Amino acid sequence: MRVEGKRLAREPQLVLEHFLPYRLSVLSNIVSSRIAKFYEERFQLTIPEWRVMAVLGRFPGLTAAEVTERTAMDKVQVSRAVGRLQKTRRIEQRAVEGDRRARHLFLTETGHGVYVEIVPLARDYEHKVTATLSAAERGQLDRLLDKLLAAAGTL
Amino acid sequence: MRVEGKRLAREPQLVLEHFLPYRLSVLSNIVSSRIAKFYEERFQLTIPEWRVMAVLGRFPGLTAAEVTERTAMDKVQVSRAVGRLQKTRRIEQRAVEGDRRARHLFLTETGHGVYVEIVPLARDYEHKVTATLSAAERGQLDRLLDKLLAAAGTL
């Protein structure tokens, strides 16, 4: 009934800590949870909320559906993040003329202030994460992520 | 009240799709959710369960605490995965002599069969994800992940 002894030697094995999906997941979880903790403590902001603010900072007036396209979040997540951001007065909405289902979303002045404050902090954190990499390695990392993201999208 | 017009041009901006934490999260989520779906459909297995099985396949007899150390899962997650795996008869436990709190965990014959079936499938998937990379790039990826994981762990 038990599995032990030399049988194992010849059988397929998987070394979890060398397994790409596992490594990606661990790395991503570490990075995301640190950021999440930081945003939460400092701004009472979740990562989905931050993502919505980030795209609205760059593209004021997107609708929720357009935010969804640009963030790899699903529409439920966006809807909830938008709801919370409105409650906390970081974003506001205006009618889309010609379509009463959708609304344009904008950072409020308050929201924009938060955005402007976070952006350099986010960059700092990114730099810390990649601090042990050389410039060449950072370039490699970018290229590899591009390729992997493209590949993963079409699998 | 609104944020628009040329003000934006001079203000800090963050391009989400170039932001490392975001990119890592998106890539990891795509990869993990595909795998999760596959494991679920084919083996009624969650990723935490699979991780537990993967380490027990390689290190039969670990205790739950030891599984925790080796998987970057927390003990609650391990406890629940172990519970489900016992219910589905994929693992079993034996007493640890000299400590009645802990138990050694082993794959059952059934569990081992699942393990042996999954391992090559997992490898295949990994290869598919990296199929667009050259051998050199795969090497780079490994090295970069090593460095980033080491760095992230100590931040």
Add this chain to the structure above:
DNA sequence: ACAATATAGTTTCACTTGCAACTATTATCA
């Protein structure tokens, strides 16, 4: 024009998750 479809966004539900509290057991040390 109007029935059938599609889309924007919200809500419900079942499930997962992590934190903290908890039980049981073992280790420490005065």
Add this chain to the structure above:
DNA sequence: TGATAATAGTTGCAAGTGAAACTATATTGT
């Protein structure tokens, strides 16, 4: 030895999640 602290593992709870159902509005085809 007996009190205190540490450890293994489980459970309760509050919050987050995605899938599917739902409302409201817009589009399409006849």
